[in-house]
Each structure stands twice: as C-alpha cells, then as structure tokens.
Amino acid sequence: MQELVLLFDASIFRRPDFARVWSLASAKLTYLQIGYITQLMVIEVLSPTVAPNQSPSHILPHVFPNIHKLCLSVDYISNTMINIISNALIHLTHLELRDQPIIEPGIAFDLTDEGLQLINQHGRLKHLSLIRSQEFNPTFFRRVTDQGILFMADCCTNMESICLAGFCQVTDTGFKTLLHACTNLYKLNIFNGTRMTDLVFHDMHATSLSLTLVSLRCCNLLTNSAVLQLALNMDLNVLDFRDSRKIGDKALHAISKLPKLRTLLLDGTDVTDLGLSYLQKGTQSSLHKLSIRGCKRLTCKCVSSIFNSGSNRGLRELDLSNLPNLTNGGVLFLAKNRIPLVDLRMRQCPLIGDTSVMALASMTMADGDRWHGSSLRSLDLYNCGGISKLAFQWLKKPYFPGLRWLGVAASMNHELVDSLALNRPFLNLMTRGEELRTDKWDNLDDIYMHDYEEVDELEQWIFQEDENMTDDDLDDADVNDDDDDDYADGYGDVEAEYE
Structure with a gap:
C-alpha cells in the first residue's frame, strides 16, 4: 500500500495506542492524509522512540520512512510540529497543513517566524500549503511577519507551488520575496492577504516565472493593476479572484487575452456585463469554467454578454448564484442557444423560478434530438x-436524463423532494444548502455512480419493458403531459419579455 486517506477524526483514539499502531505502518507508504488529528499526536508519532527493553541509545527508525506527501488537518500548526515533520520525513516533497483554532493560540502552540525557518530541512520540498481556517473563529497567523517569509524563501528556492492563508502580518515585502526567490513557482495561492497590494506584481516582467495557477482570494487591496501584470503570464489556465472586491472590468479586458485560460472565478468582484463581454475574444475557445457568484453589478444581460455571437461555446461549468438581478430570461437565453453546460448553479437567485426549470428541461442539444436537458x-x-x-x-424523468446532482430547498417541499428521490434513485439530492460535490478531487461522483457507469439512467428507461411500468410511472407521465400546456404558456411569456 502506497497511499492512505483517513477522513475521520483521529483524535478519538487514545494517544499511546495511536502512536503504537503507526509503528506497524507499511514502509512503502508514500502519501498520507488524515481528516483531523491533534498536533500533539503528530509530534508523538514522528518523535524518535526507544525500543522496548533496550538502552536509551537504541532509537527505533522513524515511521513513514518513504512519505513524499503529507496532508493533515490539525488543531494548531506550531513550530514544534513543523520541526518534527521537516526533520523526520526526509523524502517529503508535498506538505499540506490546515488548522482550525477555536481560540487564538498561545505562543507555545502557534507558528512564528522561527517555525518557518525550520521548513524544508532536507531541501526536497516543492509544494507547501499552510492554511489557518476561520471556520470556528476569525484567527490568523499573527506571529508570522515578513522576516519569517524571508527565512522560508531562503530554504525553499525550489518550491513549485505555494498556498498561504491567514498570514495577516505579511506585507508586500514578504510576498514579493517569494515570487523572486522561487524561480520554479507555477502555482500561487494567497487567501486573506489583508496587506497585499498591487506592488507585489508591478515588476512581474523582471521574473522568470511561468505561472499557470494564481488564486488571490479575499485580497481587498488588490486592484485591476495587479491583474494587468499577472496577465503577462500567457500560460495561465486558472485565475481565482473571489471576494477581492476591487477587481473589475479592466482586469477582464487583460484576462480576455489569455489563450490557455480554462477556469475563471470572479465571485464578489466588481465586474459588470460590459466586462464579461470582453471574454468573447481571446478566451472563447479555452474557457471551461466561469463563476460570477455574488457580483452585485451584474444584470440579467450578463448571460448574453458571455455567450453572444456564438462565443464561449466551450464553457461547461457556470455559476450564477446569488445574483439578485438574474431572471428567467437569462436561462431562456441558455436554452434557446443550446449552450451545452454540464454544471449550472443558480442558488439564492430570487427571480429564478419554474419557467427556468421548464426551459432547461425542454431544451434539446441537437437537431432531431428527442431527449431533453441532456447535457446537465x-x-x-x-x-x-x-x-x-x-x-x-x-x-422527474424523462427530463434531465444525465442529472446526477441537484440542489433544492426542502423546507417547504418535503413531500415533493421525497417523491423526486423515489422517482430518480440515481440522483444526489442536496436539500440543506450544501454545495454540490462535483469536484473531481472529491471523487464522490465516481464512487456514487460506480455501479451504473456501464448503463446510463436514460438507457435503463429506454430498455425498460412497457409491462414493467408501474401505475405511479403512468401517473407521472400524465402529469408531465398536463404540464406541457402550462410550460408552453410560461415559456412564451418569458421569451416575449426577454426579447
């Protein structure tokens, strides 16, 4: 066994027993992920131990002698834990640590400038992620300053990807040092960079970086000027500016010239319909995923701004959630133009209603295609x-035959949701506001559908014998036939309104 992923809370085990179990771990293990573990347990597992009935000088070999990738969610990221991990795991190339403090940690349980200096003691680290989650409390790495980042940059010059979240005391000096010291860097992810400004990127042309992924979330001092400099990296394929509120239309004008861009996340930014229309140019053949969730300046015309004149036909994932001005007319545009989306999100849109569902259910993807809503x-x-x-x-069937994930509110429609679940047993229904879990990295979609990949749900309906149909199935078909008249009226009304 080379990979081990434990998604449960490991802290429920008694600490002495937990350390003893790991002494039996396979020496071939190269990747370990644990859903939650305390930093004290990590320290105990990785600390040198003396063999039973042996002299103190007889130290047992380290567990995990061949670990290359370690991903842990802990209570606190501390200097001691960083030192133990970096010293004990001599082959480590990927280190991902996330903590979730309930209260602000004391200095003995926190990460400081000295702790960053201890990272990468064996010089093999290429991918580093240090995240302080704010799930329980708005906490930060308050004891890390630019000096700590300078220490880390000196010993991490071969770094290829860096993710830092919650470093509220780090300024342009620290972030800029990383960009200039790590010449092999191609992925940069900064979350809650509260003191990061455009100056970090003003001389990007002076570096040899070839960035492919840049995520600058909740960096509210950044403006369009930073994006203009980042757009000099023509190999960029992922850009994430979610909740960086000063990013606007000028940034989109520069982004539109990126020929390889596949993912663009603009949630909560200052973009308008005009800015989105710029994406009809350079990105139209490459853009695969676009999220404009919560962009308050957008109107219903934002949909036509994206897809007008046949542009962006390669777009497959579109998030239009939390747009107060989005109406059924925008969805009608998608249906009329047969946009082949596979992932469409419109949660928290007050003006989206039944007509949008009917339009999506009735759209066909090609001339002569008799199956409806077939791409979603x-x-x-x-x-x-x-x-x-x-x-x-x-x-319900036979509409949306490829649908695997559906988000609806069940609070006022429990009976309807239960009926839908019975009608479509292969459908993942999310009714409590959860995000749809369709990300490849979650693997939940593949696991859920593993037994049904050979025969699609639609194919099962096609091959089902008429005599096996139940009375309930026939009743559903009758209801759908009756609804066709209602749909025709509503569809026509929205079409007239939109035009």
Missing part, C-alpha cells in the same frame, strides 16, 4: 425564489 449533470436551484410544485414535476 449538476443543477443547483437552492433557495431560488420562484421554484414551486410545478418545477418538481419537470425535474
């Missing part, structure tokens, strides 16, 4: 203002 695999309608009983009838 995930659809998020959670807490949309106009969803009623009528929409649930159009979410």
